[in-house]
Amino acid sequence: MGAIFNFEEKCGMAITYREINEGDNQELAELIRTVLREFKVDKPGTVYTDPTTDHLSEVFKVEQSVYWIAEEEGKIIGGCGIYPTSGLPEGCAELVKLYTSAAARGRGIGKMLMQKSISSAQQFGYHQIYLESFPELSTAVAMYEKAGFKKLSAPLGQSGHFACNVWMLLIL
Template sequence: MSIQIRAIEPKDNPVIAELIRVIFREYKIDKPGTVYTDPTTDALYELFEKDGSTYWLAEEDGVILGGCGIYPTDGLPDGCVELVKFYVSAVARGKGVGKLLMQKSIESAQHFGYNEVYLESFPELNTAIGMYEKAGFKNLTGPLGNSGHFACNVWMLLVL
């Protein structure tokens, strides 16, 4: 496997948006208050032009396998950034693609000078949650910031 991790480009928008929505349907979490209905999902390149943010894609032989980024979500404490839009296609799971994407995003958070990484998820994504726990994320009792993703009910924080 020769997986490349690279920054998102404008041409990637429709491909990664469809990959995200396929995964949401797969896990039956395609509902309001999630990335599934968030209009920014169709314009991730533009979203991640914001200072202090970045979005990484995993690609193999020209096929996008997944993506993950960091974003300074409104309302987060100073020095905290959100790990966002972290999805890996079914064919690429279990091959270390997610771990590569998450590590690259955490390195980016450190590069930008953040000292905490926050995330929101769902219990249905238990494999991802296990990966977050292995990386040192701890469960929180409620959400931080104003992501607008009110349907999420798992909140975690990593202190860098």
């Protein structure tokens, strides 16, 4: 993929959307854990305790995967990716780790990250996108539903995030 995109917001601040790199690992891990603490879902069986959260640039070197970063004035304010999670049906990838900082919310940044990830999944040839979430992340769940994701009654694949209890699927 390798592209960098700039997006001028109404307030004049430029948001840069780019792929993850090794230098992002620590800042991104802290952002993810801060959001999980904020919504009180900082528990075992989530990305909060997943050791790969500290090395996401390595995780997303896997073929058919990508992780998008939203950056403003040199600071990471969000991220989202597509990953071929083990155990998913053929042609299905997972929308993973969509998090935005409190200051970034309500500005369309999460939606843009989700859309870039969905577009990447289509470019990779996936036909379905699965995700896992929590009821506590109700704004995100509503955004997923608006994008066409439908709730499932049970999880798919083997993400290892057994604490998640909202499962959704998008048919592309």
